[in-house]
Amino acid sequence: MDFSEYYVAYFDVLGYKDAFKKSEDVSAKLVKSIESSILLMRALLSIVNTPPDEPIDKNPEIEYKIFSDNILICYKETTDSLSAIPLVYFLRLIASIQRVFFEGFQLIVRGGITKGPLYLTNDFVGGKALIDAVELESTAVYPRIVVADCILNELNSFKMQNDLFKSFVDASCLDLLVKDIDDKTFLNYIMSYDAWIPFPKNGSQLEPVGSFEELERNVREGRQRKPIYKPDCLRTVYAILKKHKDFVEEKVLEFSQSSNDEAEEANRLKIQKKYLWLVSFHNKICNHVLYKMPQLKINLKSEFNEQTLAFDVSVG
Numbered sequence: 370m371d372f373s374e375y376y377v378a379y380f381d382v383l384g385y386k387d388a389f390k391k392s393e394d395v396s397a398k399l400v401k402s403i404e405s406s407i408l409l410m411r412a413l414l415s416i417v418n419t420p421p422d423e424p425i426d427k428n429p430e431i432e433y434k435i436f437s438d439n440i441l442i443c444y445k446e447t448t449d450s451l452s453a454i455p456l457v458y459f460l461r462l463i464a465s466i467q468r469v470f471f472e473g474f475q476l477i478v479r480g481g482i483t484k485g486p487l488y489l490t491n492d493f494v495g496g497k498a499l500i501d502a503v504e505l506e507s508t509a510v511y512p513r514i515v516v517a518d519c520i521l522n523e524l525n526s527f528k529m530q531n532d533l534f535k536s537f538v539d540a541s542c543l544d545l546l547v548k549d550i551d552d553k554t555f556l557n558y559i560m561s562y563d564a565w566i567p568f569p570k571n572g573s574q575l576e577p578v579g580s581f582e583e584l585e586r587n588v589r590e591g592r593q594r595k596p597i598y599k600p601d602c603l604r605t606v607y608a609i610l611k612k613h614k615d616f617v618e619e620k621v622l623e624f625s626q627s628s629n630d631e632a633e634e635a636n637r638l639k640i641q642k643k644y645l646w647l648v649s650f651h652n653k654i655c656n657h658v659l660y661k662m663p664q665l666k667i668n669l670k671s672e673f674n675e676q677t678l679a680f681d682v683s684v685g
Contacts, residue, residue, distance in 0.1 A: 372486035372496055374446040376456065378463045379502035380480020380514055382470060383643070385438035400435060402469045403442075431462075432489060440480075441499070442466070443489060453527035453534055457541045460516070460556065464545060467514060467558035472609065475616055477647070481505020482556075483517035511646040513555035516546065521554055544659050547650070559609050559654050561602035603660065610655060610665045617651055618667055620644040645669075 382399070433442045444459045463482060470476045483505060485498030501517065509515045524542065528535040544560045624641040628634045652666045 372488050374484065375487040375489065375496075375498050376444045376446065376459050376482065376484050376520070377487060377498040377502045378440075378442045378459075378480060378482045378514065379499065379506050380440055380463075380467075380478045381506065382438040382440070383477050383479060383512055385476060399470070399474065402473055403433060403435070403440070403466055431459075434494060440478075441494065441502075443487060443494075443498075446484070453524070453538060456520070456523065456527075457538065457545075460520075460545060461541070463514060464556040464558050464560065467556060468560065468609070471558060471616070472612065477512035477643075478514065479506060479509045479512050480514040481509060481517065482514060482520060484519050484523070509553070509555070511650075512643055513547075513549070513553075513650075516554045516556065521546075544657070547653075557654060559606065559613060559651075561605040561609075606660055607662060607665070610651070610660070610662055613651055614665050614667055617644060617647045621648065621667075621669075 431442065431444050433440065435441075442463060444455065447455055460482065467478050470478055481502045481504070483498060483501045485496065485501055487494065487496040487498040489496075505515050505517060524538050528538045545557055546554050547557045548554050621641070621644050624637050624644060626637075628637055648667050648669060654660065655662045655664075655666045
């Protein structure tokens with residue numbers, strides 16, 4: 370049995386069972402969304418792993434397995450000098466899938482991302498990386514995907530190599546990594562696909578492309594070696610934040626009605642706490658240095674103390 374080093378993301382979809390009861394085709398739609406995201410990421414990573422002026426003829430090993438509301442996505446570690454780039458893209462892939470779940474299905478997820486030895490075949494998956502990722506998910510508590518310290522340490526080690534990598538990691542993670550009050554770092558899914566995905570060009574500089582459509586066209590034509598950022602992406606972020614605000618406010622209201630049944634009341638408070646945490650997360654993102662959209666903040670009623678759930682936003 371041969372183990373390889375993998376980046377591993379494991380998460381479960383909160384509220385999946387209720388969504389499935391309402392629409393039995395939700396599973397097929399979720400799988401299709403995941404597959405679409407992974408196909409694009411495979412194309413991007415193929416370009417990253419291919420030297421300039423060489424044909425793009427290999428697909429990176431991004432694998433996934435889905436069991437009901439449990440999802441596992443794995444990326445086999447690369448050992449080339451630009452391995453920081455695939456790692457950042459993998460993190461953004463997971464955040465993008467998390468965003469798709471919210472935007473397309475109004476579903477939130479809880480999980481973890483780590484790195485370690487994994488044995489992966491069509492029929493079996495196991496190893497320390499899977500165990501660690503499952504443990505991270507169990508300690509995440511809130512609807513967030515927690516990033517393990519080993520991943521953060523790897524990003525920091527890349528930043529220490531040279532100024533280009535430092536600029537790349539800092540820019541790529543500015544809208545991606547969030548640090549909570551309990552010192553856990555997690556992914557920000559309220560982001561634009563078009564923002565802050567830099568790409569070294571000729572190993573020495575960073576240049577923008579105009580839009581996500583241009584990115585896709587360049588990927589198809591094998592020409593994408595540039596970062597993606599355009600101020601217009603803020604309109605996308607605004608739309609996401611507005612939708613997120615409406616969703617969280619509705620959920621807080623839904624779970625604000627107490628029950629006389631002891632078991633039901635305990636479950637209600639448990640669920641309510643998750644959505645109150647989302648209020649704090651949402652409001653901090655509204656104040657993010659890239660977004661600055663305080664007009665979309667959620668105003669809680671006086672009986673909720675948001676300050677007890679507040680956290681800091683920072684680069685990991």
